[in-house]
Amino acid sequence: MGFDGWFEQRAAPLLQPGHSLARVTAVDRGAFIVRNRDAETCAELAGRFRFAVRSTVDLPCVGDWVCVQRHASGGPAVIHGVVPRKTFLRRKCPGRTADFQMIAANIDAAFIVQACGSDFNPARLDRYLVMAAGGAVEPWILLTKTDLIPSGELDQAIGLVRCACASARVLALSNTTGIGLDEFRALLVPGETYCLLGSSGVGKTTLINCHVLTSV
Ligand SMILES: Nc1nc2c(ncn2[C@@H]2O[C@H](COP(=O)(O)OP(=O)(O)OP(=O)(O)O)[C@@H](O)[C@H]2O)c(=O)[nH]1
Ligand SMILES: [Mg+2]
Known part of the structure; x- marks a missing residue:
């Protein structure tokens, strides 16, 4: 799935006990699909992560590696952080704003x-x-x-x-x-x-x- 030493080095400090890495495969109005080697699952942002985000470009986008917590009881996984991006595609939001919209990462x-x-x-x-x-x-x-x-x-x-x-x-x-x-x-x-x-x-x-x- 493209995970290599570059990501490993940057992901290690972000991973908390009980968390694992997954890759974002789809984003739809605040809902995420993430997958690891075994399975694809729905995911949502942890409240703490959501409030810490300063710009929309810091939210997970397709291709991002994210730290997730999966629940044994089922239900959506929880995204706690985004691993730094190696590469990205983004476009400027329409209008005079200086904001960007992420298209894909990595x-x-x-x-x-x-x-x-x-x-x-x-x-x-x-x-x-x-x-x-x-x-x-x-x-x-x-x-x-x-x-x-x-x-x-x-x-x-x-x-x-x-x-x-x-x-x-x-x-x-x-x-x-x-x-x-x-x-x-x-x-x-x-x-x-x-x-x-x-x-x-x-x-x-x-x-x-x-x-x-x-x-x-
Ligand atoms: N003549 C010709 N027609 C092609 C070729 N490749 C695709 N088409 C036709 O072009 C049309 C559009 O192809 P798509 O693959 O749906 O185009 P797309 O880029 O995925 O379009 P969107 O999903 O709308 O972004 C279809 O009718 C295809 O059959 C080609 O190499 N030659
Ligand atoms: Mg198409």
Whole structure:
């Protein structure tokens, strides 16, 4: 699940007797789902932790490692603390506020997905790259739906990506023809955590399904 010496060192001082570590897999309006090696369970914040939190970015988000207390009688586990984050993705809250909203934590690499053709947008790409760089997340750019454009235009699209970010690593693929999918799978290292960032309709879910269906 991605727990390594880096987290171990930082988690040790936070763990109280009877507490254990779990990873946050979902957050929904103050309710949390956490999992350890054995099971996934609902969780809620300990009152003391909730009152000590000064900013919303200090609340657990997806990908965080948290110290939890599980109750033998069942019921939600209680979250007592968040282990420091190795990396994170966050965005600025709308308006003039200087606040941020956490998107995810402890992501090893973000796949920034844009579809060839109408979705391709260098300015949006740049915003995602800035977001990844701000949280020390390694970016990869995935150009999906390559089947929808002639190969000459693909070279042009890849050229535009390289203009937006000279150091960006780019992979072009098609979920429809399967071109590029083996290269995508080869990037994935067991135990690492990845996320897909991109507009609606660019093919994120289809890509995950292609990957999952060929991995089980
Ligand atoms: N031609 C073509 N169509 C694709 C490809 N990948 C996905 N699609 C289609 O694009 C549509 C949107 O794909 P999704 O995977 O649902 O997109 P998404 O990024 O998960 O969208 P949201 O869940 O709304 O954020 C679906 O109709 C897919 O079948 C591709 O490589 N080529
Ligand atoms: Mg989807």
